[in-house]
Amino acid sequence: MSGELNTRRRAFLKIIGASPLAPTLLSRAAHAGTGLRRTTRLGNDLCEEIPSLCDLCFWRCGILAKVRDGRVLRIEGNPAHPRSRGRLCARGTAGRHVVGDTDRLLHPLRRVGERGEGKWKPISWDEALDLWASKTKEAIAKHGPGSIGMFSHGLSSRFINSFMLHLGDPNRSAPSFGQCRGPRDVGFQLTFGKGPGSPARHDMAHSQMIVLIGCHIGENIQTAQVAEFAEAIGRGARIVVADPRMSVAASKADSWLPIRPGTDTALLLAWIHVLLAEELYDTDYVDRHAFGLDQLRSAMARYTPGWAAEVTQIPAERIVAEARELGKRKPAVMIHCGRFSAWYGNDTQRSRAMAILTALLGAWGRPGGYYLPSKVQLGPAACPPAHGPMDQSVASGRHAFTHFGVAAQELVEASIGSKARIKQWILCAVNPIQSIPASKRTVEAMKAVDFITMLDVIPTDGALWADLILPEAAYLERFDDILAVTDHPHPFVALRQPVIPPPGEAKEPYWIVQQLAHRLGHDDCFTHADVTGYLDARLAPLGITVAELARKGIHDLDEQQPFLAPGQPHRFPTPSGRIELYSPTLQAKGYDPVPVFEPVEQPPAGWFRLVAGRSPYHSFGRTQNTKRLMEKEPDNLLWINAGVAKAKGLSSGDQVFLQNEDGFRTGPIPVWVTSAIRADVVYTVHGYGGRSPTLRLAYAKGVSDNALTSRFKADGPTGSTGLRVNFVQLVTQEGQEIPGDSEECRAQRAPLPEPPATAEPIAPPADAPADPEGAPPAGTPQGGGMFEVKPDEGC
Template identity: 45%
Template sequence: MNPVSRRKFLKISAATISVAAAGSAIVKGAEALGNKSGKEVKGVQKIPTYCDICFWKCGAIAYVNDGKLWKLEGNLEDPLSRGRLCPRGTGGVGAHYDPDRLKSPLIRRSERGREEWVEVTWDEAFTHIADKLQKIKAQYGPEAVALFAHGIGGNFFKHTLKAFGTPNITAPSFAQCRGPRDVGFRLTFGEDVSSPERTDIKNSQCLVLIGSHLGENMHNSQVQEFAEAVGNGASIIVVDPRFSVAASKAKFYLPIKPGTDLALLLAWMNVIVKEGLYDKDYVQKYGFGFEQFAAELTPYTPEWAYPETGIEPELIRTTAREMARYRPATLVHPGRHVTWYGDDAQRSRAIALLNALLGSWGRKGGFFYPVSMDVAGYPYPAYPKPEKAKVDNPDNKYPFAHETITTGIREATISGKPYPIKSWFVYATNLIHALPNEAETIKAIQNLDLLVVVDVIPSEIAGWADVVLPESVYLERYDDINVEWFREPFVALRQPVVESPHDQKPNWWMAKKLAEKLDLGAFYPWKDIEEYIIHRLTTAGLSFDELKKKGILRGSKQPIYFDEGVSAQFPTPSGKIEFYSLQLAKAGFDPVPKYRRPLPGPLGSFRLLYGRSPVHSFSRTQSNHILMDMVAENEIWINADVARRMELKTGDYVRLKNQDNIVSNKVKVKATERIRPDCVYMVHGFGHNSRGLKYAFQKGASDAQLLTRYVTDPLMGGTGMNVNFVTIESEASHG
C-alpha cells in the first residue's frame, strides 16, 4: 500500500470539486430531470426489474425516493444475482442520470461521420426509415437489410426485420466473443455452454481458468460462485500471461507465453491419458474415438510443451494430476470472450476434451444441465421465407458457424457479394469498438443507403448513422420477459421504475411503430408490451401482477446432473462425446486439435492483450458518471522491468502504435510486476472519439482502434484479435 496515494487524491479532488458541484450526477441530475407525468409519489418505493448494464440480466430492486431514482440492489428472489448486483449493476443509476444521453430522434444533415444532425419527430424518423427500406427492398430485395442486435432488447427489432424478410440478423457476441467456445463444445458434446454459462463453479473442487479473468470480468453469478469456491478451499489453477485477480487466488499460477494455450492443453491431456488418470468408466460409457484421440496425443509431452509455453514440465505434470485428483468436480472453465488467435474453436474443443477426460460434463462441480420454465413465445404469423440464404457465409466457407457472422456481413457489404447489403440496423452494439479493423467497418458503412442506430448514448457507431433513435435506458422501460436457462427455472420481468427524461422510447415501441410504417402491422397484434407479456405469462399459467410485485417467478427445482437423473444424451453425429471428430475430418479439419505456433510480432514490439474492468461493460458505460468515478480511463500495463528500461513510470502518458502505424489516444502507463515482458494489456472500451460523449471523450485509449489485424477461425469465422503488436511512444513526441 502506498499511504501517500490517498492524500494526493484528496489534493487532486479539491480541483474537481467545482466540477462535481456543477454537474454532480446524483444530486443535480435528479433535480434537472423532474417528473414529466406530474405524478407525485412521496417516500421510498421499491420496484423490481432486471439489469441491462451487461447481458447477464440480474434481478434488481430499484429504490425510488420521492419519484427520483435513488439506488439499485440485488433481488434476493433472483437465482442470477442472489440478492447482490455487481458494481456495474449497482452503478446503473448513473445510466439514467447521464447528461450526455441521446434525447430525441436525429437525422444526419451533412456527410457521414461528422456527427451533424437535425432533430426530428418520431414520425418523421420512421417515415424516413420506412421510405428508404421500401426502396432498398424494391431494388435489392429484403435480404439487403442486416440487423446487428445485442441483448434481449433486440428481440423486437429482430421480429420486425424477420417480418420484413431478411435472414441477416447477427451480433458480435458470436464471431467476436463466445462463438469459438460454443463451436468447440458442440463438436465435442453436441451442446454449447450457453449464457449464462452452465458452469457449476460453486461446487468445483478444482477450477482451471485459462485467460478467463473472473473478478475482473463481473459475470455476477460466476464471480459469486468463484468467491464461494475459494472460500471452500477449492484448488484454483490460473493460466494467464498476466497475474490477474484470479491468479492471486490460485494455488498454481502458470505464466504462459501468449498464444500457446493449446500446447499446454495437449500436454495436460497427454499426461492424464499416459498416466491413466482420466475417468475411464465415463470415457468408455460416453466417449467416441478415444483410442485414435489418445494416439494423436503421444507427441505432446510436457517436455515438448515447455519451449512453446514457457511452463516447466514438472508444473504441467503437477497441475494435470491436481485436476485428475478432484475429478469429476474439476471444472476447466470454457471462458467467454475467446476470439484470440484464430485457432480458437480448436482450442475450445481441447478444453471440452480435457473436461471430457475428467468426466465433468453433466457432473456436480463441472457442467450442469440448465433448466427453464415452459413459457411459449407469442403466437405471431409466420415470417415470409427469405428468397436468398444468409449473406455472411457464402458456400458454407465456415462450416461450423451456427450463428451469423458479423464480419461476414461486413465483408458482403464491402464487396456486394454474394449479394449487396444496403442497410444496417444497429441495436445496442457499438460496432466501431466491437468489430476489429475500424477502417473496414467504415468502408462498409460508406456502401450503405441507410444506417439506423438505436442506442442510449451517442456511441461511435451512432456518430456514423443516417438516423439515430434514442432509446430509454433499461430502468425506464419494459422489455421482453427473460425466460432463463439456468440452475433452476425462473422468469424475470424488466419494468419501468422511472420515466425517461426526454423523448426517448423503449425498443418495443420503436420496433412496433416501424413495422406499422412498413405495412407489417399484422405482426404486432398486441396493443402494447404489457398486453404481450400478459399473453405469454397467462398462457403459461403465470400471473403478471405477481411478477410485477416480485420481479421473479421461480419454478420447482429440477435435476441438473446425471447423478440426479438427467439422461446423458449427446446430440453429436455419433450420439457420444466425440474425442475423435469424423465431421471435422470430413470437412478437412483436424479431428483432434493440433498445435500451431503463433506468429511472432515485429522486433521490439509487444503483443497487445485486452480484457475487462469490473466497473465497465464493453464501450457502453464510459458515459456513466458513477462508474467513471471508479475507473475514468484505462491504463496500459507494462512489465515493471521493461518500463524501467524504457524510462517509463506509472502515471506517464504514452501512445501506442501498432504494426500498421495506427496510433492510439494517449494512455497512462501502469508499470507492474503483474504481466509478462513480451506483452502489454489494457481494458477494452475506453478512448471514445464520439464528440457527443462529452464526459468520456478521449479518456484512455481504444484497444479496438489498434486491432487492425485479425485471424479468422477457419471452422466458424470468429476473429482472433490477440494478433496485434504495438510499440510504445512517449506522449511528448506527439505534443
C-alpha cells in the same frame, strides 16, 4: 514479486470483500424483504420498490429500484433472484447514473451534416418511422431483404431480430458472438451437443479444482460468479490460472502459469496427453458416454509435456503436476470456459480442447463441473418465422458455424464497393467502432452504404455515421422480452419492467419495431396492442401473467435434473448421441475432428503483443459516459513488465504512445510498471478512447485497444475474429520507438519449436454417423439441428 503479490491479494479482497466468504462490493440487499412491489422506506421517506433486472452485463442480476416521483433514488439487489441473491456490483448500483446520462438520446434525429460530422436535427416519431419504413421498402423492392445488414446486441434487440428474420434477412451479425462467445459456444456444442450456457452452468460451489485460462474473475465482475469463486477459495479448492498476466484471480491462485500468449491449446492438449497416458481420466464415465476415445488417444500422443513446455514456456514438470491434480480431484473440477474467446484464430479448437478435458474428467453433468440445462416453454415470439425462403446470405461459406447470421467482417466487406450486396445498416445497441476489429474498414463500410438506422440509448461512436437515430428507453424505463433462465440448477423466468418513465420521446423497443412492421404491412407481427399483452402471451404456457410476475420480478419453476443420473446411460444431443471427443460434424465440414495446435506468430524485436481485458467498473465501452463510474476509473493504464520498463527508462505514471504495425498511433497512455506481466505482452482495459464528441465524458478518454486492433485472424469454424494478433511498439509522440530491450523479453520472444511430427491420418470411429446432422449451412440465420441460437446474449 511477493510484495506485489500481497498487494494484489489485498486488491482482490477489496474488490470481492473483506473475506472470501463475505463479498461486500456485491452489496446484499439491506433488507430481507419478500421482493413484492411495495411501498418502503429510504431513510425517513417513503418510496416505491420495484423489481426488475440489471442490464449492465449479461448476468442480468435481479434489482429492486427505490423510486419516488419518477426518479430512481437507489438500486439494490433483489434477494428473490435465484442467481444474484441480492448482490450487485458497482455498475449495477450505479444504474441510475447510467440512465441519467446527460447525453441521452431524447428525440428521433435525422442527419443534416456529412457522415461522420455528427450533425442532426430532431424530427417527430411519425417522420422518423415513415422514413425508416420507406427506406426499408425501397431496399427490399430493389435488392431484397438481405440487402439490409444488421448488428445487434442484448435483450432489447430481440424484437428487431425477430422482425428481420421474419422478413427473410439472413445478413445479421452479433459482436457478442463473432468477437466474443462464438468459439466457446460452438466448441462445447460440438462436443456435448449443448453450449456451456450464458451465464455458464459452472457448479463452482462444489468444485475441488478450478482452472482459469485467460479468464479474469474479479476484473470481469459478475456477482454470483465472483462470490462462488471466493467461496471456492475459502473452501480450499485448488485454483490454477494460466495467463500471461497475473490477473486478480491469478494473484489468489495456488498456481499461476505465466503462459506464452497464443499457446493455451498446447497446454490443454498436453494435459489431455497426460490424463490419457497415465490413465488418470474417468474411465467409467468415458466408456459410458464418450465417442472417439481411440481417435483422441492417437491424436494426442504427440503432444507431450516436454514439447508443450517449449511452446508454452511452462516447465514440463508443472504441466504434469497440474494434470495429476486434475486427475486426483475429478470429477469435481471446473475447466472454466471463460467468455471472451476470440483470441488467435484457432479458437474453436481451443474451446474443443477445454470441452474434451472436461469430458475426460467426467465433469460435464456432474457436481463441481458443469450442470445440465433446463427447458422452459414460452409462448410464441413477437413475429412468426420467415414466411418464405430466406434471402441470399453474404456469408463466404468459409465458416460453417457462424451460428447466427454472418461473420461481422463479411458483413462489413459486403457493404463496400460497386458490387456491394449490403445497401443499408441497422445498428441496435451496438458500437461497431469499439467492438469490431479493423475499424477503419468499418468506417469505410458505414460511409459506403445508402442508409444507416441506429436504435440506442446514447449516441455511441457509430452514431456519427447514422442517418436516422431512434432513441430507445433505457433498461430502467422499458419492458424487454421475458427472460427464461435455463442455465441455472433451478430454472426461472424473470422480468425487466419499467421503474420510471423514459425521458423525452424515448420509446420501448417493442413499440418501435411494431410501428415499423405495421407500416410495412406485416400485421401478423407484433399483434398485441402493447408489450404487456405480448408478455402475457409469452407467459401463458407457464400459467402466470405479467402482472403477477411484475410483483416479484421472478417466478421459480420446477427443478429439473441438473446432473446426469449416476451410472445410467444418457443420450447427448450430438449426432452420435454421445460426447464427441472426435467430431464427425467438424470432419464432414472439412475441419480437424480432433483439436490440433496451430502456432501463432511471435512479436518481432521491439514489439509487444497487445492484450485487453475488463474493468470491474465498466461494461466495455458502454459506461465511459457514466460520471459515477468514470470517477472510479477515469482512463486506462498500460501494464508493462518491470524489466522492459527498466530497459526503456520508464516508471509508473510515465506517458507513452502506442503504434501498431499498420502505423496507427494512439494518444498518450500512462504506464503501470509491474513484474506481474510477461515481458512480451502489454495489457490495457478495453472500452476507452471514445470517438464521438457527443458523449462528452467518454470522448477521447484513455486509449482504444480496438483502434489498435487493425488486424485479426478469423477462426475457421465460426468466423470469429481473433483479436490478439496485433503487436504494438511503445513510441514517443512523434512516433519514435522508445529504445531498450530486456533479456527476459528476448527469451520470451523465442520462436516456437517445430510442431511435433504429424500424426497418421485418423480414421473416424467405425460407428460414426454417416451423415452427421447439426451443422447448419453457412449463413443459416436461426440455426437448426443441434445448434441453439442466442443472438441477444451479451459478451
